[in-house]
Amino acid sequence: MTRTSLNRRILLITAIILVLLVTYVVTKKTSAPVRPIELTHEATSSSNTAVTTKEEIVRVTSVIDGDTIEIEGGRRVRYIGINTPEIAHSGTKEECFGSAARDENSSLVNGKTVRLVRDVSDTDTYGRLLRYVYVGDEFVNETLMRRGFARAEPVKPDTLFASQFFSAQTEAKQENRGLWRACKSSVDTRG
Numbered sequence: 001m002t003r004t005s006l007n008r009r010i011l012l013i014t015a016i017i018l019v020l021l022v023t024y025v026v027t028k029k030t031s032a033p034v035r036p037i038e039l040t041h042e043a044t045s046s047s048n049t050a051v052t053t054k055e056e057i058v059r060v061t062s063v064i065d066g067d068t069i070e071i072e073g074g075r076r077v078r079y080i081g082i083n084t085p086e087i088a089h090s091g092t093k094e095e096c097f098g099s100a101a102r103d104e105n106s107s108l109v110n111g112k113t114v115r116l117v118r119d120v121s122d123t124d125t126y127g128r129l130l131r132y133v134y135v136g137d138e139f140v141n142e143t144l145m146r147r148g149f150a151r152a153e154p155v156k157p158d159t160l161f162a163s164q165f166f167s168a169q170t171e172a173k174q175e176n177r178g179l180w181r182a183c184k185s186s187v188d189t190r191g
Contacts, residue, residue: 148178
């Protein structure tokens with residue numbers, strides 16, 4: 001990487017951070033609904049492909065399970081980078097801590113206004129939006145992990161917070177929180 005290329009990337013990242021900071025400050029000062037923000041920037045990978053970062057403010061209408069919600073307009077959102085135990089549905093058996101994960105997710109987001117942040121991919125193979133989810137300043141994906149309701153399962157190319165998620169998972173395991181206490185025999189081989 002040349003010095004000029006590095007300087008351009010640093011300048012681009014600085015500009016993106018500045019735009020996000022200004023947007024955050026403006027959002028905090030006004031109670032008016034915020035429209036989606038779309039920024040296009042050069043990726044930091046060697047491929048130099050365009051990546052779109054998008055934020056959207058929406059209301060959660062229901063909680064499907066520990067890592068999936070439904071938002072206004074009937075759209076479903078799958079949390080990026082984490083996986084919670086499954087709940088019973090369509091003839092499948094509930095995994096250990098599935099209901100607890102769904103209930104924790106519900107207590108964090110149900111009926112609330114959340115900020116959805118896209119990484120690289122827009123949707124998964126089921127058509128669900130793939131997003132990082134925030135309630136105010138609380139990073140819901142990480143909170144579920146840190147409290148022991150989820151496992152870190154980053155899927156490329158959406159790996160922006162992978163190291164942060166693995167760190168939160170390690171903390172939850174070491175502190176024997178949530179599923180790491182309740183489901184020892186079923187999670188030891190997966191996480």
